[in-house]
Amino acid sequence: MTMPAFSARSTLRRLFQRWGAHPEGRKHPAADTEITPLPLPAQLILPLAQHIGAPARPLVQAGQQVLRGELIAEAQGAISAPLHAPTSGRILGIAEVPVPHASGLSGPAILLEPDGLDEALPPEIADPFMLEPADIARRVASAGIVGMGGATFPSAVKLALGQKTRIPTLILNGGECEPYLSCDDRLMRERAPEVVDGARIILRAIGGERAMIGVEDNKPEAIAALREAAADLADVEVVTVPSRYPMGSEKQLISWLTGREIPAEGRPADIGVMVQNVGTAAAIHRAIRFGEPLTRRIVTVSGGAIRTPRNLEVRIGTPLSALVEFCGGTTGTVARWVMGGPMMGLAIRSLDIPVIKGSGGLLALVESELAALPEPGPCIRCASCVGACPIGLMPLDMAALIRNGDLKASVDIGLKDCISCGTCSFVCPSQIPLVQYFNHAKGELAAQDRNRMKQDAIKQLVEARESRMEREAREKAEAAARRKAERERAKAAAAQAAAAKSAPATNTEETTA
Numbered sequence: 001m002t003m004p005a006f007s008a009r010s011t012l013r014r015l016f017q018r019w020g021a022h023p024e025g026r027k028h029p030a031a032d033t034e035i036t037p038l039p040l041p042a043q044l045i046l047p048l049a050q051h052i053g054a055p056a057r058p059l060v061q062a063g064q065q066v067l068r069g070e071l072i073a074e075a076q077g078a079i080s081a082p083l084h085a086p087t088s089g090r091i092l093g094i095a096e097v098p099v100p101h102a103s104g105l106s107g108p109a110i111l112l113e114p115d116g117l118d119e120a121l122p123p124e125i126a127d128p129f130m131l132e133p134a135d136i137a138r139r140v141a142s143a144g145i146v147g148m149g150g151a152t153f154p155s156a157v158k159l160a161l162g163q164k165t166r167i168p169t170l171i172l173n174g175g176e177c178e179p180y181l182s183c184d185d186r187l188m189r190e191r192a193p194e195v196v197d198g199a200r201i202i203l204r205a206i207g208g209e210r211a212m213i214g215v216e217d218n219k220p221e222a223i224a225a226l227r228e229a230a231a232d233l234a235d236v237e238v239v240t241v242p243s244r245y246p247m248g249s250e251k252q253l254i255s256w257l258t259g260r261e262i263p264a265e266g267r268p269a270d271i272g273v274m275v276q277n278v279g280t281a282a283a284i285h286r287a288i289r290f291g292e293p294l295t296r297r298i299v300t301v302s303g304g305a306i307r308t309p310r311n312l313e314v315r316i317g318t319p320l321s322a323l324v325e326f327c328g329g330t331t332g333t334v335a336r337w338v339m340g341g342p343m344m345g346l347a348i349r350s351l352d353i354p355v356i357k358g359s360g361g362l363l364a365l366v367e368s369e370l371a372a373l374p375e376p377g378p379c380i381r382c383a384s385c386v387g388a389c390p391i392g393l394m395p396l397d398m399a400a401l402i403r404n405g406d407l408k409a410s411v412d413i414g415l416k417d418c419i420s421c422g423t424c425s426f427v428c429p430s431q432i433p434l435v436q437y438f439n440h441a442k443g444e445l446a447a448q449d450r451n452r453m454k455q456d457a458i459k460q461l462v463e464a465r466e467s468r469m470e471r472e473a474r475e476k477a478e479a480a481a482r483r484k485a486e487r488e489r490a491k492a493a494a495a496q497a498a499a500a501k502s503a504p505a506t507n508t509e510e511t512t513a
Helices: 005-018 133-142 155-161 183-190 192-206 220-229 250-258 278-290 320-326 384-388 395-403 407-412 423-427 434-512
Strands: 044-047 071-074 089-098 106-114 169-174 210-216 236-241 273-277 296-302 310-315 336-339 346-348 361-365
Touching: 044 089, 071 106, 133 155, 133 192, 133 278, 155 192, 155 273, 155 278, 169 192, 169 250, 169 278, 183 192, 183 220, 183 278, 183 296, 192 210, 192 220, 192 236, 192 273, 192 278, 210 220, 210 250, 220 236, 236 250, 250 273, 273 278, 278 296, 296 320, 310 320, 320 361, 384 395, 384 423, 395 407, 395 434, 407 434, 423 434
Parallel strands: 169 210, 169 273, 210 236, 296 361
Antiparallel strands: 044 106, 089 106, 296 310, 336 346, 336 361
16 A cells, blocks of 8 residues: 555655765855856857767768757757757857866867857747647657756656656656755746746656646745746746755655655556756746757856856856856865766866756865865764664665675665665774775676676677588588589480480390491
8 A cells, every 4th residue: 555645755754864964055146146148158069979879870061050959960869869959150160178077088079169149040839738748758859858857867758758658647746855966956946837837847747647746845935936937837846855965866766755665676657756957847837848958057156266156057068267256256266167066066176077957056065165175984884874874774884885896785785776876985083984885886787797798798709700601511511512413414414415415326236337
């Protein structure tokens, strides 16, 4: 029997303090500033890989003129997303540039020089409630929309699940639990009707019955704005959730709002739930209602070194240096630049990196904002990490197994269920970088899987070659046998013909005699 939602929430509230952490929010003063459009930069840098899956394939050449919203790179494969021109201008070419990635390596990107006119293609406007679900998914795919919360999974792939399995519940993630970041908060405050309308469009696309928008209780203005926008809608509910990290994680939000858990290595769809970010819902609203592909997003620029922290609406491809300059530059020495949030974001070394579809923030942190971490000490078995883990894992035991090289045993006790939120590292009194152990182990396992797949592929190729050589040898032997048999038959036929030829002459001689 399914536990009622209110009963599930009550139970979870009683158990809530058993997991997670509460890092200092530091969302102000950026959260207090209205969304401001950022002027176009001199050049836009558009990486071809702005999503999970294969990079998009470029469709433009150097010197080509394009309009805002024009397709400049097409998706390759099912889990991929196209790329559109964020403004009108001239294509400068395709080059290897620094991209937002933990490796620090470069990647291919289309370089676009804006012409300042910002001319757009004629939009393809539609009433979403007159469209078939499959058509909504197709339009979302064509618009290049991916998860705006940072995961960058192509949204249309999720929507298509609604045509294969029953998904009655949609959850919009408005948690935004990362410190400093407030881009989703400002979106919900200022554009609540877009978020709510996006939720209803997604419901139609997946055949869902109800939508819940989960918002942390430290965002009262956003909650009020959303409730006003959804006041007359029976299928959309705005639910307050505790402001505790990592409440913005998909698994935690689902557990809190529904009282259900995703099976190990399963998906939300397995329990009839779909999760989308509030920014993704707003992007879907614009794509379906106004034919606007995903070419811009809201980015929080904050941190102790930023002169004027604020939230900016930025064209995809804008160099990070343009955001910092618009915010008045920096004050003092920047100890670390972070793209995203401080808990799960990416430390970067260059501001030449562009804003991409999953970029939610840019932080310029000063020394005082970085924990002065001593050298990691020995594990004291205090189990703080166990109590804080939002998944209910045993981080101390997993780390011990990984240090001993027993990756299989770490998988057996839940390594693959780890969401890499970093809560265990945050609360560890010995400053052990637990999440680094887990990410390293996941990387090793992924490398082993790739190597195993490579070895399997080589084995298949060798077996196929041996089979082919055996087949060819057999076919050659059979062909040689056929040729020999044909020669024997030809020889026998020739002998018969010769015998037949000489037979009449002999008979004549015998008759004459």
